[in-house]
Amino acid sequence: MAELLQLIVSGTAAGAIYALAALGFTLLWQASGTINFAQGDFVMVAAFVMLWFMKLAGAPLWLAFLLTCIVAMLLLGAGFKYAIVNPLIRHGVIPLVIATLGLSLGLKQVVKAGYSAEAFPFPSLFPAGQLTLAGVSVSYADVGTLLLAGLIVIGLQAFLNRTVTGRAMQAVAQNTDAARVLGIDVNRMVLYTFLINAALATVAALLVTPAYLAKFDMGDSIGLKAFFAAIIGGFNQTRGALLGGVLIGVLENLVGFYVSPAYKEGVALMLFLVVILVRPEGLLGKAEERKV
Amino acid sequence: MKKAVALVVAVAAFAALPLALKTYGGYLCTLFCVVLMATFGLNLTVGYAGQMSLGQAAFYGIGAYIAAIALKAGVSFFIVLPTAGLACFAVGLVIGFPALRVQHHYLAFATLGFNVLAFLVMRNEEKITGGTFGISGIPRPTLFGLSLDGVLPFFWFTLSFTILLIALLWWLLRSPWGRAFAALRDNPIRAESLGVNITAYTLLAFAIGAACAGFAGVFFAALVQFVEPAPFHFSASLLMLLAVIVGGSGRFFGPVLGTVVIVLLPEWLRFMQNWYLAAFGFAIVALMIWLPGGILSIPERLQLRKSTR
Numbered sequence: 001m002a003e004l005l006q007l008i009v010s011g012t013a014a015g016a017i018y019a020l021a022a023l024g025f026t027l028l029w030q031a032s033g034t035i036n037f038a039q040g041d042f043v044m045v046a047a048f049v050m051l052w053f054m055k056l057a058g059a060p061l062w063l064a065f066l067l068t069c070i071v072a073m074l075l076l077g078a079g080f081k082y083a084i085v086n087p088l089i090r091h092g093v094i095p096l097v098i099a100t101l102g103l104s105l106g107l108k109q110v111v112k113a114g115y116s117a118e119a120f121p122f123p124s125l126f127p128a129g130q131l132t133l134a135g136v137s138v139s140y141a142d143v144g145t146l147l148l149a150g151l152i153v154i155g156l157q158a159f160l161n162r163t164v165t166g167r168a169m170q171a172v173a174q175n176t177d178a179a180r181v182l183g184i185d186v187n188r189m190v191l192y193t194f195l196i197n198a199a200l201a202t203v204a205a206l207l208v209t210p211a212y213l214a215k216f217d218m219g220d221s222i223g224l225k226a227f228f229a230a231i232i233g234g235f236n237q238t239r240g241a242l243l244g245g246v247l248i249g250v251l252e253n254l255v256g257f258y259v260s261p262a263y264k265e266g267v268a269l270m271l272f273l274v275v276i277l278v279r280p281e282g283l284l285g286k287a288e289e290r291k292v
Numbered sequence: 293m294k295k296a297v298a299l300v301v302a303v304a305a306f307a308a309l310p311l312a313l314k315t316y317g318g319y320l321c322t323l324f325c326v327v328l329m330a331t332f333g334l335n336l337t338v339g340y341a342g343q344m345s346l347g348q349a350a351f352y353g354i355g356a357y358i359a360a361i362a363l364k365a366g367v368s369f370f371i372v373l374p375t376a377g378l379a380c381f382a383v384g385l386v387i388g389f390p391a392l393r394v395q396h397h398y399l400a401f402a403t404l405g406f407n408v409l410a411f412l413v414m415r416n417e418e419k420i421t422g423g424t425f426g427i428s429g430i431p432r433p434t435l436f437g438l439s440l441d442g443v444l445p446f447f448w449f450t451l452s453f454t455i456l457l458i459a460l461l462w463w464l465l466r467s468p469w470g471r472a473f474a475a476l477r478d479n480p481i482r483a484e485s486l487g488v489n490i491t492a493y494t495l496l497a498f499a500i501g502a503a504c505a506g507f508a509g510v511f512f513a514a515l516v517q518f519v520e521p522a523p524f525h526f527s528a529s530l531l532m533l534l535a536v537i538v539g540g541s542g543r544f545f546g547p548v549l550g551t552v553v554i555v556l557l558p559e560w561l562r563f564m565q566n567w568y569l570a571a572f573g574f575a576i577v578a579l580m581i582w583l584p585g586g587i588l589s590i591p592e593r594l595q596l597r598k599s600t601r
Binding site for chain 1: 342391393398400401404405406408409526527533534537566567569570571572573574576577580581
């Protein structure tokens with residue numbers, strides 16, 4: 001029993017990180033119709049930029065994180081929007097998907113060729129050690145990850161629902177034309193979404209890299225799980241990404257322990273196939289109408 | 293007619309090319325044909341039916357492993373080939389059905405995940421697939437008592453089958469089925485209202501594309517005579533997709549150009565190593581921005597510019 005609880009807690013912590021990446025992914029999709037196949041690589045780039053600030057500039061972790069946030073928002077947020085998404089978005093979904101696939105390949109190989117193909121250790125934000133409560137022991141890292149990720153998700157929800165800017169962003173996501181008629185600066189709101197996405201990728205990098213190690217292809221697995229989490233929860237619901245991420249994290253842990261650790265990576269696909277067979281719009285999603 | 297003559301000359305020149313090359317050149321020409329089967333199949337799925345498939349390498353791998361296991365067990369090549377094609381067709385139906393029932397870009401995620409899963413099975417199920425050690429010593433086929441062991445005979449054999457497969461696809465695309473594929477790519481809802489069963493046709497296009505990759509896998513196993521999981525990683529699927537896009541998706545001979553870019557170009561650019569792939573990735577982004585129709589759309593673009601001037 002204690003074992004099961006431990007698996008669930010650490011699975012939820014891993015899932016919370018997937019949820020962060022998935023959240024950025026859904027926000028981009030809602031606001032601009034962008035399916036970003038380089039989402040996982042954004043996390044990877046953020047991890048390496050952070051490492052670079054720490055190694056070469058000797059910055060402490062918190063400073064490196066803040067600086068990376070700024071770099072990521074400039075390059076992976078605004079840069080990505082203006083250089084790639086803006087010229088391509090009018091051609092429809094597919095050319096943009098191909099372009100982000102190319103971007104994903106390019107980012108990975110630049111890190112591999114220009115820096116290193118090795119995996120680098122990354123300092124954890126949280127102290128090592130275990131917290132034991134009623135026979136259940138969980139690591140500080142898991143608890144910290146869960147708290148921080150939870151805080152960010154709740155904060156983001158509050159921002160989207162309570163502030164004028166957040167509500168304007170939601171309006172743009174729901175109906176761009178109507179939002180424009182109401183005098184909302186659509187372009188600026190979409191830009192905010194890209195900036196938030198870049199910041200979320202940086203946070204995900206901060207939380208996930210101590211466990212995954214910084215490696216040029218670390219984004220593959222995170223990106224894949226972010227897509228699946230987003231679809232499982234419901235592509236058009238922000239809360240859905242959270243549910244999907246946590247479900248994948250917990251199930252992966254259970255399968256890894258009780259069935260076979262070799263097939264942990266396949267869990268997300270299975271869950272995805274089951275969900276789209278039973279509830280195609282995702283667990284929390286609403287069905288979308290199609291236009292001719 | 294002029295085009296047909298040019299095509300025959302080009303094929304004949306290509307068939308004679310390995311005579312002038314060393315063994316490795318002959319191997320590369322054969323590999324080119326093998327990958328061509330897979331990319332032509334993918335062009336049917338992506339270019340004509342408009343479905344994103346990111347799992348072509350998984351089907352390629354399934355074909356290769358079926359061939360490796362069956363050929364080693366002494367089964368005839370000419371039984372293995374259709375079996376592998378049918379197996380990939382069937383797996384394509386199973387993977388494609390749930391995804392295509394919902395929304396077409398879901399197929400991209402489903403196939404991507406499937407490729408990851410297939411790779412795990414190849415790597416982990418050591419009893420069947422040999423794990424990371426792979427399966428070695430795969431025999432090459434004999435045709436009417438003639439051994440195809442040599443580089444040249446096997447190249448000509450592969451080339452003949454590739455041409456046969458491409459001719460079949462050409463015929464398919466000109467049949468009512470093929471027309472339906474293009475109709476549902478251009479406007480799925482209108483195609484549906486004209487009586488085309490969208491799910492059935494997209495599924496069919498996807499499964500046929502998968503079967504082509506299965507054939508390619510069988511030839512790959514016989515060519516290299518050794519299979520291991522690495523060539524079937526999902527990055528290989530991405531490269532195949534990029535080959536289709538670079539050439540110009542939905543253009544019948546687009547994959548030829550694209551396959552040159554992914555199979556032959558890296559050999560010439562070997563000195564660049566990883567930078568080649570990095571440049572390739574960003575080149576794709578640039579290509580999408582400036583030339584969304586692929587390299588084969590350049591003549592049309594030039595013509596358009598001339599006429600508007």
